[in-house]
Amino acid sequence: MATLWDTVVGHAAAKLSLQRAVEQNHTNHAYLFTGPRAVGKFMVARAFAAALLCPQGGCGTCNICRRVLEGKHPDVTVMKPAGKNIPVDAIRALRMDAFRRPVEADRKVYIIKNAERMWEEGASTLLKVLEEPPGDVVFVLVTDNSGAVLPTIRSRCQEIRFTNIPIEDLKEYLVETRGVTEARADLIARLTGGVLGRALDWCDEPWRLARRDNVVKTARALRRADLNRVLEMAGELHREVRAPAEELAADYQEKKQLLDDGSLDNAVVRRFGKEFDEELKRQQLKEELRGVKEVLSTLSWWYRDILIYKEGGDTALLVNRDLEPEIAEEASALPLNKLLRCIELIEESIRAAEQNVTPQLNIESTLLGLQEALYA
Ligand SMILES: [Zn+2]
Numbered sequence: 001m002a003t004l005w006d007t008v009v010g011h012a013a014a015k016l017s018l019q020r021a022v023e024q025n026h027t028n029h030a031y032l033f034t035g036p037r038a039v040g041k042f043m044v045a046r047a048f049a050a051a052l053l054c055p056q057g058g059c060g061t062c063n064i065c066r067r068v069l070e071g072k073h074p075d076v077t078v079m080k081p082a083g084k085n086i087p088v089d090a091i092r093a094l095r096m097d098a099f100r101r102p103v104e105a106d107r108k109v110y111i112i113k114n115a116e117r118m119w120e121e122g123a124s125t126l127l128k129v130l131e132e133p134p135g136d137v138v139f140v141l142v143t144d145n146s147g148a149v150l151p152t153i154r155s156r157c158q159e160i161r162f163t164n165i166p167i168e169d170l171k172e173y174l175v176e177t178r179g180v181t182e183a184r185a186d187l188i189a190r191l192t193g194g195v196l197g198r199a200l201d202w203c204d205e206p207w208r209l210a211r212r213d214n215v216v217k218t219a220r221a222l223r224r225a226d227l228n229r230v231l232e233m234a235g236e237l238h239r240e241v242r243a244p245a246e247e248l249a250a251d252y253q254e255k256k257q258l259l260d261d262g263s264l265d266n267a268v269v270r271r272f273g274k275e276f277d278e279e280l281k282r283q284q285l286k287e288e289l290r291g292v293k294e295v296l297s298t299l300s301w302w303y304r305d306i307l308i309y310k311e312g313g314d315t316a317l318l319v320n321r322d323l324e325p326e327i328a329e330e331a332s333a334l335p336l337n338k339l340l341r342c343i344e345l346i347e348e349s350i351r352a353a354e355q356n357v358t359p360q361l362n363i364e365s366t367l368l369g370l371q372e373a374l375y376a
Contacts (some may be wrong), residue, residue, distance in 0.1 A: 002052055002060065003019075003045050003057075003058050003059060003060050004051060004054075004058040004059065004060030004061075004065055005019055005047060005051070005058060005059070005060075006070070006091065006290070007047070007060060007171060008043050008044055008047050009040065009078050009165055009169055009173035009196060010039075010040060010166065010169050010170065010194075010196070011040060011044055011162055011165070012163030014033075014044055014160045014161070015044065015047075017146055017160065018051070018160070019051065019057075019058070021050060021060065022048075022051045023057055023059050024031060027138060028138070028157075028158045029054065029133040029137065029138060029139065029156075030130050030133065030140075030141065030156050030157040030158070031048075031131070031138070031139065031140045031141065031157055031158050031159075031160055032115070032141045032142075032143065032146065032149065032154060032157035032158070032159045032160070033045055033141065033142045033151075033160050033162060033211070034143055034144070034159060034160070034161055034162065035161055035162025035163060036144055036162070036164060036195060037144040037161070037195070037197070038195050038198055039162050039163070039164055039165065039194075039195055039196055039197070040162065040196040040197070040199025041142050041144075041162050042111070042113060042142055042194075044140075044162070045111045045140045045142055045158075046068060046069055046071075046076075046078075046111065046160065047069070048109075048140065049068050049073075049076045049109040049111060049140070049241075050064070050065040050068035050069055050140075052078075052138055053068060053073065053075060053076070053105040053107070053109070054068075056125060059130060064104075064105070065133065073104070073105075074104060074244055075102045075103055075104055075105045075107070075109065076105040076108070076109045076111070076256075077094070077097070077108070077109070077110045077111070078111045078112075078113065079110065079111070079112045079113065079261075080113040080114055081113075081114050081117045083279065084117065084282075085117045085118060085119055085122070085137060086112070086114070086115075086117055086118050086122055087122070088119060088121045088122040088125060089119075089124050090122075091118065091122040091125045092125055094110060094126075094129070095125055095126075095128065095129050098110065098129055098133075098134050098137050099134050101136075102136060104113050105268060106136060107136040107137060107138065108136060108138070108163045109137070109138045109139075110137065110138070110139050110140070111140045111142065112126075112139065112140070112141045112142065113142050114142070114143060114144075115141035115142060115143045115144070115153075116143045116145045116147075116148035116149045116151060117148075123150050123153060123206065125202065126153065127150065127152055127153055127156070129174055130153060130156040130157070131156065139157075141153070141157060142323075146159075148211070154249045163195035164195055165192055165194040165195075165196055166194060167186075167189045167190060167194055168189075170185075170189040170192075170194050170199055171185045171186050171189040172185075173196075173294060174188060174189065174203060175296065178200070178203040178204075180203055183322065184209075186321065187205060187320075187321065187322055188202045189208075190301075190319040190320075190321070190371050191212065191298070191301065191319060191320075193297075196324075207295070209294070210343040211240055211298075212298050212320075214236075214237070214240065215237065215295055215298040215299060215302070216298070216302055216323065216326070217322070218233045218236075218237060218367070219302055219303075219370070220275035220326070220369065221233065221373070222370055222371045222374060222375065223375055225371065227368075229366060230364075230367050230368055230371055231368075233367060234360070234363045234364040234366075234367045234368075236260045237295060237363050237367075238359060238360045238363050238364075240291070240295075241288055241291035241292055241295060241359060241363070242288060242291075242359075243283075243286045244291065245283075245284040245286050245287045245291075248280065248283055248284055248287060249280060252276065252279075252280045256276060262291045277306065279323075285356075288359050289353060289356065289359065291350050291359070292353050292359045292362055292363065293350060293354075295360075295363065296346055296349050296353060296366065297350065298320060299346050299366070299370070300343060300346040300347070300350070301319040301320060302320060303339055303343050303346065304319070304325075304343060305318045305320050306327055306330045306334060307331075307333045307336070307339045307340070307343070309324075309327045309328060309331040310331040310332075310334070310336060310339065311336075313373070334374060338373055338374050341369055341373045342374060345366070345369045345370060345373060346366065346370075349362055349365070349366040349369075
């Protein structure tokens with residue numbers, strides 16, 4: 001019989017260990033879910049919470065399961081940073097709350113997202129709860145940066161490690177849940193490297209695929225471009241990367257307007273009321289950096305594909321499988337050592353993006369570097 005675990009894609013080992021713990025009634029007081037960003041840790045945490053509260057251990061269909069999955073069950077609390085960090089007040093409140101009896105179920109679950117983002121005081125408050133946890137409470141700490149979680153907190157938790165989802169599993173999941181064609185699901189699963197959250201974005205936002213096409217077109221055009229044209233193309237790519245950030249600004253403006261009118265009584269908006277503009281800037285930069293990294297990783301996959309093809313590798317290994325004729329053409333024109341240099345160069349740019357080098361500058365220097373490496 002299908003259970004709620006079947007609705008969560010990938011992460012077989014993590015699911016099995018949590019499912020067993022629930023079935024055998026051997027759950028710990030605290031868990032630490034670690035692994036790459038957007039890979040599905042939170043989805044598993046929520047399924048785990050449902051399994052803990054459901055009388056059938058996670059049927060996935062009863063009223064309890066459904067409400068937990070929809071985030072509407074009073075005994076499951078999800079905490080996440082407000083702005084940059086989880087405020088110490090929120091953790092103090094959680095501590096008080098943890099010692100109150102559950103509202104409906106016989107236990108309570110607290111899921112803490114970005115659990116590494118706490119100041120020292122918050123972390124030590126949390127540690128106190130973890131050291132003497134109330135009997136009927138389970139904590140699930142979720143982080144993509146486990147190195148930043150205090151060792152004293154880590155040592156109180158059972159760690160569950162998450163990795164990227166196998167391409168085939170993700171592909172099947174996208175076909176079933178997003179109604180995309182098999183070919184497109186395959187392409188998206190490869191391009192996003194098995195990261196669930198990103199793959200879902202690619203399904204919902206077709207412009208990401210259009211951007212991949214543009215990036216590849218730009219790379220191929222480097223052959224015939226002069227310096228001015230390279231800078232022009234860098235500018236075009238940068239504008240594309242900026243676009244979602246601009247949309248964000250429009251969105252904020254609209255919310256702000258509503259806030260001023262007093263016609264929107266939204267706790268979230270109000271909370272950000274004071275630091276509205278700062279928050280917007282932060283989000284925009286984040287979005288822009290994400291875009292740059294996506295452009296760079298698209299470039300990286302592109303040259304890797306050419307390399308694989310050139311070396312006579314299995315074409316099933318190609319990420320941009322739909323562009324095989326173009327890949328073949330480039331492979332016959334570009335020498336091996338130059339391709340390797342390109343991949344190296346893009347890795348450097350990705351590191352630069354992680355160190356917050358200005359997006360426009362980064363794109364420009366990458367394209368100029370590629371042109372020099374390939375065609376100079
Ligand atoms: Zn259920």
